[in-house]
Amino acid sequence: MYIPQRTKPLTLLCYEALFRMLKEKYRYNKILNQEYGHHLAGYLGERQIDYKLGAYPSKDLLYIQGLRLKNNNRFFQMDSVLLSTKFLLILEIKNWKGELTFNQETNNITQSYQNIEKSYQNPLLQVQTHEVQFIEWLQQATQLQSLPIESLAVISDSTTILKNPNNAPHLYNKLIYGDNIIPKIKELKDKYSRHVITKDNLKKLKQTLIQSDNPLHPDFIKQYRLSKDYFVNGIPCENCGHSPMHRYYKVWRCDHCDYRDQFAHVRKILDYFLLIQRTITNRECRKLLKIESPKTAYYILNSMNLKRTGRNSARKYHAPPPNQYPQDSSVPNKKKSIFSIT
Numbered sequence: 265m266y267i268p269q270r271t272k273p274l275t276l277l278c279y280e281a282l283f284r285m286l287k288e289k290y291r292y293n294k295i296l297n298q299e300y301g302h303h304l305a306g307y308l309g310e311r312q313i314d315y316k317l318g319a320y321p322s323k324d325l326l327y328i329q330g331l332r333l334k335n336n337n338r339f340f341q342m343d344s345v346l347l348s349t350k351f352l353l354i355l356e357i358k359n360w361k362g363e364l365t366f367n368q369e370t371n372n373i374t375q376s377y378q379n380i381e382k383s384y385q386n387p388l389l390q391v392q393t394h395e396v397q398f399i400e401w402l403q404q405a406t407q408l409q410s411l412p413i414e415s416l417a418v419i420s421d422s423t424t425i426l427k428n429p430n431n432a433p434h435l436y437n438k439l440i441y442g443d444n445i446i447p448k449i450k451e452l453k454d455k456y457s458r459h460v461i462t463k464d465n466l467k468k469l470k471q472t473l474i475q476s477d478n479p480l481h482p483d484f485i486k487q488y489r490l491s492k493d494y495f496v497n498g499i500p501c502e503n504c505g506h507s508p509m510h511r512y513y514k515v516w517r518c519d520h521c522d523y524r525d526q527f528a529h530v531r532k533i534l535d536y537f538l539l540i541q542r543t544i545t546n547r548e549c550r551k552l553l554k555i556e557s558p559k560t561a562y563y564i565l566n567s568m569n570l571k572r573t574g575r576n577s578a579r580k581y582h583a584p585p586p587n588q589y590p591q592d593s594s595v596p597n598k599k600k601s602i603f604s605i606t
Contacts, residue, residue: 265320270311270329271587274479274538276303280593281535282484285495288505291596296488300595309359309420310343313442317346320446324348324463326470332478333401339478340397346449349466350456353449354398354415356391357442360384361421366439368430387417388438406472410460414452418442479586484539498554499528505596508554529553529564534590537583544581 272280279300283291310329317327326347332339346353362377371389375382395415402408417439419426428435440448461469484490498508499516506520509528516528536544536552544552549561571582 265317265323265325265327267314267318267327268329269591270307270314272307272589272591272593273303273330274481274586276300276307277586277589277593278482278484278538279303280595281538283595284500284531285535285539287494287496288596290494305359306343306357310357312359312420313344313355313357313418313445316442316445320449325449326466328470328473330477330479331473332480333398333473333476334478335397335401335404338397339480340394341480342394342398345473347466347470348453349459349461349463351412351414351452352398353452354391354394354413355445356387356394356415356417357420358387358417359420360424363425363427364419365427365429366432366435368432388435391415391417391438405476406469408461408469412456412460416440416445416448418445481542498552499532502528511553511555511560530568531590533565533568534584538589542583545579546577549581 279296282296283300314329328345328347330341330343331345332341342354343357344355346355360375360377362375365374365376366386367374371386373384373386375384392415395413399413402411402413415438418441419439420442422441422443424441426439426441496507500507501509501518501521501523502525503523504518504521506518509516509518509525511517515524515526517524532553533544533549536548544565546558546561546565549565550556550558553561553564555561565581568581570584573580573582
């Protein structure tokens with residue numbers, strides 16, 4: 265089965281942009297780094313399962329990565345969805361390490377890892393909720409009512425230990441290791457022998473789902489109560505971290521280490537879209553990049569092939585779609601910070 269490389273979700277891109285935009289002394293904060301690490305681990309776990317599914321020999325399955333849909337004015341997020349002519353399968357992927365203990369009485373999971381214990385919501389409850397929401401969404405958006413929907417919680421790390429003290433039987437039916445994902449799919453294909461949708465209509469359903477996707481774009485400025493004083497002034501040098509870089513004859517140059525980069529503005533503008541707002545004007549661009557010439561700002565913005573609306577000074581340049589952001593995002597080294605998040 266063909267599995268495209270999963271692009272980073274907007275939330276992860278926003279965290280990486282935040283670390284690049286923050287001044288060095290603000291880049292380390294326990295809460296900020298924990299949240300970033302949580303989202304990064306989730307993304308890497310999802311990629312692990314993508315890789316395992318790529319070994320599935322059949323071409324009769326379609327695959328959607330990271331789908332967020334709106335149902336009755338509420339959103340629900342599915343890590344992955346497999347589509348076949350017999351059934352749909354929701355995957356909730358967990359990149360949990362260490363030892364996991366399922367508590368049937370409280371219906372939660374306790375993780376013990378590196379001498380730290382954490383309690384998580386039972387992922388089976390998550391996928392069951394997603395199942396109900398997905399069924400409702402399909403009925404409203406497509407009138408599909410006879411297509412069976414299954415769901416699985418998948419542990420991406422095969423070294424993780426799962427304990428089930430009460431031997432709850434349903435746990436083993438719905439919670440699996442990533443290494444068992446292909447046998448489980450084959451089991452479901454045997455369970456559902458009847459085709460309830462044609463291949464052409466299945467492709468149309470996939471397209472409808474993709475078009476209905478509504479990725480979460482977090483507002484970190486509001487969430488972490490950030491002011492402009494927290495941010496780097498202009499474009500920071502990728503080589504030494506000094507800012508701002510200055511533009512000489514279409515090339516950005518660092519006055520501190522003489523590092524040069526023709527396209528240093530691209531990352532800065534994309535980070536602006538991720539963190540500040542999804543449009544930028546010529547004036548806002550000049551302020552962001554610390555340049556004075558409207559002509560230079562015009563040249564820079566037009567060279568990025570962004571969607572444009574409006575004319576003259578009212579012209580706005582719009583952020584690209586999430587899947588067009590660079591995937592090679594880097595996070596600067598983070599030292600101890602005086603930045604406090606409560």
